[in-house]
Amino acid sequence: MAKRKTVKKTVGDWANNHDHRVCIGDALVKAASLCGQRGARLTQIRRRVLELIWSSHRPIGAYSLLKVLKKERENAAPPTVYRALDFLLEQGLIHRIQSQNAFIGCADPNHQHYGMFLICTDCGNAVELEESKIDRLLNSSALSQGFVIESRTVEAAGLCPQCQIN
Amino acid sequence: MAKRKTVKKTVGDWANNHDHRVCIGDALVKAASLCGQRGARLTQIRRRVLELIWSSHRPIGAYSLLKVLKKERENAAPPTVYRALDFLLEQGLIHRIQSQNAFIGCADPNHQHYGMFLICTDCGNAVELEESKIDRLLNSSALSQGFVIESRTVEAAGLCPQCQIN
DNA sequence: TCATAAATGTTATATTATAACAATAATGAA
């Protein structure tokens, strides 16, 4: 923790000692900006689902989102949530965590990518890994078999620095 | 295809031009041997589920397995299949494909590993990647954030050599 | 302002997975 000041805020901080309101705010501002540029409509429902996903750094399931959403709109039903999720995935504003059937906010929606994650089995937080090296290795590994990769899922589970201490 | 003779049979062959009965036979022999060594009981149901999973190189879902199994045992129900799958996963005889909620035979059950896969979006076949390099890179990448990996999911989707031609 | 397309509402159902308890079969100790 002594080196804290030099640590980048978005990744590697493991959701400790940061003002999470900033994360949420940033995410919503970026989303609005991106959707604006693209002529994509970040409607109230979609914005709210994105906000709920950003309520923590833990992947959240569709029905957990629905549960919250139902308190705010009686009409909310599974398609309400899944449509919003589809939109947010298409816009690259969230990622799907395959190993959990859950969703998490994208740390860098300006740059299109699939996302590679480290997921703590103790606190549940997930952060994105820097992808370029692993991606290159995956691609060359695949190409040596003549296989051309179009998309990929990379999710590693284990213990984050904080949870190793506890 | 000119180099065919020099290609290892298990990986990289993309399920073409091979006698698949050999794959099934090998898998069942290895499974029996491993279970024997470990005192694990490869019962009729478990053996049959393993055989069904090995009926192709495409990941297969639990309910597809159940559908076939029901023709052979009227008693077959979801727990029948999921218990067999749990056993086979524990013994390392199959892998779970997270991106498809499906299961595939393990190419090398003697050596404990989680499996990294290339999955063709056209023909559906999946083969295991050589893991060591990617694993090392993932681990070092994680460690640079102080994260210790315990398990991982690596699944790449794209086009296999054969399907690129078609 | 109207036609069109996009988004949301609504109902129903498909798909994947597990809980809980009962019955049966395998195993080893006495």
Place this chain on the structure above:
DNA sequence: TTCATTATTGTTATAATATAACATTTATGA
């Protein structure tokens, strides 16, 4: 061998995740 114990399988019910299909409403621009 017999019995107690454990592992496996049977059975019913239900949880959790996801989509289909069609109706209604809202936004958008011609």
